[in-house]
Every structure is written in structure tokens, then in C-alpha cells.
Amino acid sequence: MIEVKGLTKRYRDRAAIEGLSFELEEGDILGFLGPNGAGKTTTMRVLAGFLPATSGSAKVAGFDVFEQPLEVKRRLGYLPEQPPLYPDMTVGSYLRFCAEVKGIASKGLKAEIDRVARLTRVDDVLGRVIANLSKGYRQRVGLAQAIIGSPPVLILDEPTVGLDPLQIIEVRDLVRDLAASGKHTIILSTHILQEVTELCRKVLVIKSGKLVDFDTIEGLRSRHVDGKELSLEEIYLRLIDPTGELRHRPAEGATPAPQTPNADAGSAESAPQSAGAPSPEPAPAGAGAETTSSDGEPPTKAAAN
Numbered sequence: 001m002i003e004v005k006g007l008t009k010r011y012r013d014r015a016a017i018e019g020l021s022f023e024l025e026e027g028d029i030l031g032f033l034g035p036n037g038a039g040k041t042t043t044m045r046v047l048a049g050f051l052p053a054t055s056g057s058a059k060v061a062g063f064d065v066f067e068q069p070l071e072v073k074r075r076l077g078y079l080p081e082q083p084p085l086y087p088d089m090t091v092g093s094y095l096r097f098c099a100e101v102k103g104i105a106s107k108g109l110k111a112e113i114d115r116v117a118r119l120t121r122v123d124d125v126l127g128r129v130i131a132n133l134s135k136g137y138r139q140r141v142g143l144a145q146a147i148i149g150s151p152p153v154l155i156l157d158e159p160t161v162g163l164d165p166l167q168i169i170e171v172r173d174l175v176r177d178l179a180a181s182g183k184h185t186i187i188l189s190t191h192i193l194q195e196v197t198e199l200c201r202k203v204l205v206i207k208s209g210k211l212v213d214f215d216t217i218e219g220l221r222s223r224h225v226d227g228k229e230l231s232l233e234e235i236y237l238r239l240i241d242p243t244g245e246l247r248h249r250p251a252e253g254a255t256p257a258p259q260t261p262n263a264d265a266g267s268a269e270s271a272p273q274s275a276g277a278p279s280p281e282p283a284p285a286g287a288g289a290e291t292t293s294s295d296g297e298p299p300t301k302a303a304a305n
């Protein structure tokens with residue numbers, strides 16, 4: 001259902017993802033993991049057709065993401081990090097707009113809007129202006145637009161971020177229901193490993209834009225034992241910080257520990273990232289590279305998905 005081969009995305013001289021390859025079958029639910037700045041959002045935007053790749057190929061539902069983007073968008077629901085909402089629209093008119101863009105026939109439009117609104121529990125705010133909604137409700141509206149038309153592939157970039165505990169549970173339940181329906185192949189990026197354990201069958205870990213591991217959760221567990229079964233959190237930390245160096249870094253201002261001559265410290269790969277305590281991303285090579293407009297993304301495109 002999803003085929004990614006040698007996918008590379010560069011921002012000027014900085015590779016956000018490099019030579020990424022993986023395949024997902026129909027019905028797979030993938031937990032997409034990696035430290036801040038690892039390249040998860042970049043990968044998802046490329047797959048969703050919102051960002052051109054530098055090289056490599058990607059197919060979604062049998063269609064080439066770069067050569068047949070409209071076919072892909074018809075079969076894909078995407079919840080970006082920042083949901084593509086129009087603040088001046090009401091929830092109902094926004095969902096109607098999204099449904100029309102997705103090509104839902106006018107006959108079934110109202111029923112489809114009611115269905116996704118009920119599922120994401122925004123049916124009580126359909127008449128409200130998006131700008132006045134709380135963050136949690138906006139996130140749910142973002143989810144609603146992603147699942148309009150029941151697309152076979154869903155790409156959800158940190159869908160529970162910023163939600164209160166009750167809403168987190170609701171969104172997880174919703175993703176679980178979508179997964180259980182067997183109708184969707186889902187890529188879910190998150191920093192909450194419990195979410196992955198609860199919802200996903202497979203896990204892909206990237207670091208500094210490169211694939212670190214890709215397997216089923218059972219497969220990962222069977223390869224990472226240490227006298228006892230390890231939790232996904234322990235396995236994840238081993239994968240992204242194999243030497244434990246990042247976890248045991250001295251706090252800022254503390255006296256630095258003496259350096260071991262052969263320690264893998266200071267490599268560009270490992271220096272700026274930490275799983276336990278997210279650290280700032282490395283600065284971009286050139287300030288001019290840090291623009292979304294350079295990727296040719298008009299805001300209308302985002303809303304059109």
C-alpha cells in the first residue's frame with residue numbers, strides 16, 4: 001500500500017531525510033518514531049504530496065506520489081503538524097469545503113460530514129467559527145478533514161499533541177477504531193511510545209534522516225532482550241542512543257565529565273538529539289533555507305487535501 005525507495009529530501013545542503021526505504025501492506029498501522037528533527041514530518045509531507053523529494057521514489061495505493069499526485073491525494077488523508085484550517089470559516093463550512101475538494105458527490109456530502117463530525121466529536125461545534133475553537137477542538141477538526149471520504153491511507157503527524165488527557169484518549173480510541181476497521185493503512189508519528197504500543201503493529205525509527213530500524217513490535221521485542229523483555233521505550237532509547245551517551249550528558253552548567261578518547265562523542269549525528277529531553281534542532285545551514293515557501297507550498301494546497 002505504501003512503497004518508499006531511497007527517499008531523500010535536502011533543504012539546500014542539509015539532508016532532512018536520506019535514502020529512506022520501507023514498505024507497508026494494506027491495514028498496517030505504523031508508529032513513526034524519531035527524536036526532534038529526525039525527519040518524520042518531512043517524510044510525511046513528501047508522502048502526502050506536499051513537498052517534492054530530492055531523489056528516490058514513493059508510491060501510495062499503487063500511485064506514484066510525484067507523477068500521479070492527484071490520484072494519491074484522492075486516496076490519502078493527511079493530518080499535518082499544524083492542521084490546515086481556515087480560521088474565518090465555520091467548522092461545518094470548512095468540512096464541506098474539504099469534502100468537495102476530495103470529490104465527494106454532493107448527494108452524499110451532508111451524510112459524510114455528519115459521519116466524520118460524529119466520529120471526531122465536533123458535531124456540537126459545526127456552526128462555530130474555527131478561530132474561536134480551543135486547540136483540542138481544532139485538532140479534532142484537523143482529524144475530521146483527514147478522514148473525510150474514508151481514504152485507504154491515513155498520515156497522522158502527532159495527532160494527540162496539545163490535547164488534554166481525555167481528548168488524547170478519545171483520539172486514540174478513534175485511531176484504534178480506524179485501525180480495527182481494517183480499511184486504512186495508517187502512519188502515525190508520535191513521541192508517546194505508549195501510543196505506539198497501544199495502536200501500532202509496526203514501528204519505524206529514524207534518526208538524523210536515516211532509518212534506524214523497521215519491524216513489527218514483536219520483531220523488535222524478540223531482537224532486543226536483556227534477560228527480560230524490554231519495553232518499547234527501552235528499545236527505542238537503545239536504538240537512538242546506543243552508547244547511552246545522550247542520556248547521560250551532564251546538565252548545562254555542570255562540570256563536564258572527562259572525555260574517553262574513543263567515545264563516539266561529538267559526531268554530527270548524535271550531538272544535538274536526546275529522546276528523554278527533547279533538545280533544540282540543529283540550526284539550518286543557511287537562514288534562507290528555513291522557509292516553507294521555498295518548497296512551493298501555497299496555503300490553499302494544504303487545505304485542499
Ligand SMILES: Nc1ncnc2c1ncn2[C@@H]1O[C@H](COP(=O)(O)OP(=O)(O)OP(=O)(O)O)[C@@H](O)[C@H]1O
Nearest residue numbers: 011016035036037038039040041042289290291292
Ligand atoms: N523548510 C525547511 N527548511 C530548512 N530545513 C528544514 C525545513 N523543514 C524542516 N527542516 C529541517 O529538516 C530536519 C527534519 O525536520 P522534521 O520537521 O522533518 O523533523 P521531525 O522528525 O518531524 O521533528 P519533530 O519531532 O520535532 O516534529 C530538521 O533538521 C529541520 O530543521
Ligand SMILES: [Mg+2]
Nearest residue numbers: 040041042081
Ligand atoms: Mg514533526
